[in-house]
Amino acid sequence: MDNFNFYSPTEFVFGKGRESECGKYVKKYGGTKVLIHYGGGSVVRSGLLDRVKASLAAENIPFVELGGVQPNPIDTKVYEGIGLCRSEGVNFILAVGGGSVIDSSKAIAVGALYDGDFWDFYDNKAAVEKALPVGTVLTIAAAGSEGSGNTVITKTDGMWKRGAGGDALRPKFSVMNPELTYTLPAYQTACGATDIMAHVLERYFTNTKEVEITDRLCEAVLCTIIKEVPRVLKNPEDYNARANIMWAGTVAHNNVCGVGREQDWNSHGLEHELSGIYDCAHGAGLAVIMPAWMEFVMPHNVMRFAQLAVRVFGTAMNFEAPEETARLGIKAFRKFLHEIGMPVNFAELGAKEEDIPRFAEKFSVTKIGNNGVTGGFVKLTKEDAVTIYKIALNASV
């Protein structure tokens, strides 16, 4: 096990109706002038935004609003938010929405206290050290951004999708009411679940030896998703199933499943080029990329893939041919993704073969350093990226 620090100071406020308490928590964490940041019309239509405002009003906390965050949040909205925070003297940002809104809020939070261009943090030109405090009211179980110090933003000039992170960006509190996810369409529910599984699998595939506790925790999250997602697709208002998925999404990404081990994250990198260019859902892109990446890297550690197959997908171990077990595990993963309505190849995602060189080029520029490779579990070259995109192109269940 590698040395590590684990620090997850966010207060999670979980359960039915808890959004009515968000004013109380803003006050607890020092907010006296709030920016409410949100996305499209669903938080307005559902009445959630009004409940959040009422909760702030009940604590006599003034606020300004900035809506219109889009999936795959973009830099122009961040600049708008930074300007608003400065002109209005905002000292707390309340994100009401999913990963995109939270990520946009974090970008505003760090940018508002920085003299230069906030993109510097995403361009590795500046390190996150201070930020306005952020709280969240989560509306989709997926990104894990409610418990993480990470944020991903797309720069519209060139459609560069990049991440930044630091402990200062960990939310002070996150309100998580599973009821708020009842109205999520099946497709978005499944995209979220895929993202959760990917967050675990990026940590699961490691070259660090003998990390049983984190292996088992990863498997716990994966088994939960596999059990609960079909239940919510059948009954979108199954509270317990929604609640299990929502808490699993947090556990999957606050790094309790990933400490002390080398992680990979190449599937996220490969996917970011797809959703950066097509504006498809991140989870859908992962459903296409991750099994393809698995097929490519599986020979690197057959027994680790066999462990996944046996412990998570219930595959019988083939002791004479472990690689057969490993292959069946990947197949079961892709079949699960298909069954919950995810795309498994380029055509189903709406991606085009002729764009592969462009993906690989951007992946290479964003991720691959001077040494010509990137990644933890298996180091990938630009040519490897092309191969993986081609596996994804024609994949089938």
Add this chain to the structure above:
Amino acid sequence: MDNFNFYSPTEFVFGKGRESECGKYVKKYGGTKVLIHYGGGSVVRSGLLDRVKASLAAENIPFVELGGVQPNPIDTKVYEGIGLCRSEGVNFILAVGGGSVIDSSKAIAVGALYDGDFWDFYDNKAAVEKALPVGTVLTIAAAGSEGSGNTVITKTDGMWKRGAGGDALRPKFSVMNPELTYTLPAYQTACGATDIMAHVLERYFTNTKEVEITDRLCEAVLCTIIKEVPRVLKNPEDYNARANIMWAGTVAHNNVCGVGREQDWNSHGLEHELSGIYDCAHGAGLAVIMPAWMEFVMPHNVMRFAQLAVRVFGTAMNFEAPEETARLGIKAFRKFLHEIGMPVNFAELGAKEEDIPRFAEKFSVTKIGNNGVTGGFVKLTKEDAVTIYKIALNASV
């Protein structure tokens, strides 16, 4: 799933040699005058105390010392610590040791800022709201006190062993170097592992329905302990096995495995009467009590015990007779405890049959309220407690 708050703000500083950084972390969390609190001679003999002092000295942080904390820490040492904090103007307590030292430190931390008798917090006469900040350098994987807001102290007048808790008692940081546990005797290693398993099982047995994510997380910790403890007993300097146990011990008790569900904790209550009176190791007492409690309550929810048997102990499911599977799971648990060197009955623990009425009486006074019962999974009466102690009396593998 029940509504819950989850808040675990401790910064865990995990890995080889990390104790050399504890001065840096005391400084980070505002300590300018430290009480170093510790137990017996092992931290002195091993040189750990000197390394801790050197680390504080390197940051120019003055300190005073108070050693002599005993297993099952007592109130008289707490009073001594409170007096020392006040007379020396201490503003940070650094616990160097295991659960007993950390619990004693927390008692001092809350007592130092309280006008009355610190025992009020353990007697439900006062609620924990503020305390001096505490940091820890952990030397045994067991109590989980390094990540929890809980503390258990024994009042020497009457040998009352009671707990208190609150978020203000969560350590600011905990240094966890698995190497520091190399020299633990096999018996103490096994006691610690038993305590870790008990922390999980007290949460696992619940009447809350459909809490798959926390079920799976609990099982993850249990499977890890079952794999890793025999490895460290064979090779006490197996770093990775020690590291897996140590992190499992934290995950077992920072409540990530217990949120959103009713918990039980009667086995801890029943055990506290044993270790309060005999001064035996808490883990050894749990090894005797917990399987006995399981046998008593198993009919309440046969399928939950069958789930434990199948998922954790690898028992084959008997679909025609699930209670047989449930029984085999309890049997496997007791057998595991026996194999790692734990007592499984009164004789092996050094407990006496004639003391059972006294245990039951104290358990009743401490735990049972006016309604005549206590517990979450199965409500116990004083008579039930007698029955469980009698099962423990004659248990065998």
